[in-house]
Amino acid sequence: MQRVFSGAPWEKEVGYCRAVRAGSIIAVTGTVALNEHGGIHAPGDAYAQAKRALEIIERALQGVGAERRHIIRTRMFVTDISRWKDYGRAHGEFFAEFPPATTMVEVKALIDPEALIEIEADAVVE
Numbered sequence: 001m002q003r004v005f006s007g008a009p010w011e012k013e014v015g016y017c018r019a020v021r022a023g024s025i026i027a028v029t030g031t032v033a034l035n036e037h038g039g040i041h042a043p044g045d046a047y048a049q050a051k052r053a054l055e056i057i058e059r060a061l062q063g064v065g066a067e068r069r070h071i072i073r074t075r076m077f078v079t080d081i082s083r084w085k086d087y088g089r090a091h092g093e094f095f096a097e098f099p100p101a102t103t104m105v106e107v108k109a110l111i112d113p114e115a116l117i118e119i120e121a122d123a124v125v126e
Contacts, residue, residue, distance in 0.1 A: 004063030006056060009038050010111060018056075021064035026123040030077065031056050032115040040114035046083040050076070050090035053119045061123060069098040070123040077118045081106035087117055 005011055006018040019028045033041040033052035042048035058068050074095075078087055084104060091102065100121075110118050 002064045004060050006034075006060060007038075008034055019060040019064055021066070021125075024125050026061065026064055026066050026070070026125065028057050028060050028121040028123070030075075030118040030120045031060075032110060032112065032118045040112050043114040044116075046078075046080070046086035046116050047090050049116050050087045050119070051094065053117060054090065054094045057119060057121050061121075066123050066125050068094065070125050071095070071098070071100045071121050072124050073100050073122040074102045075120040076102065076104040077107045077110065077120075078104060079107060079110060079116050083116070 002021040003017040004019045008018070011017065016029055018031070019026055031053045033049035034056065035041040040049070041052040061067060061070065074091065076087055076091065078084070081104070087104065092099075110116075
């Protein structure tokens with residue numbers, strides 16, 4: 001089993017890793033758009049936050065020997081579903097060549113009040 005950590009402030013406190021690979025299956029934990037200082041990237045910008053979260057997910061996949069093309073499912077948890085086009089545009093651009101199954105649901109809040117989206121991903125490397 002392989003695990004990769006991103007250094008997010010909550011990983012150690014909550015007891016999780018960014019991604020775990022068990023054989024050909026990879027699970028990437030819920031990912032918000034953190035900047036290099038541990039704060040929320042692009043407060044108020046739904047598109048930029050979705051794009052940044054996907055970049056962090058891609059980096060985690062690379063840490064366990066996978067790529068975005070291996071993602072088979074994403075789950076997007078958003079704090080304002082009326083901005084679905086902004087989240088969807090970032091997701092669509094990121095997965096233009098390899099679209100996964102996906103879900104987008106509105107939630108009351110995320111771990112940081114400035115976070116607008118959290119994304120989970122599942123991947124399979126054959």
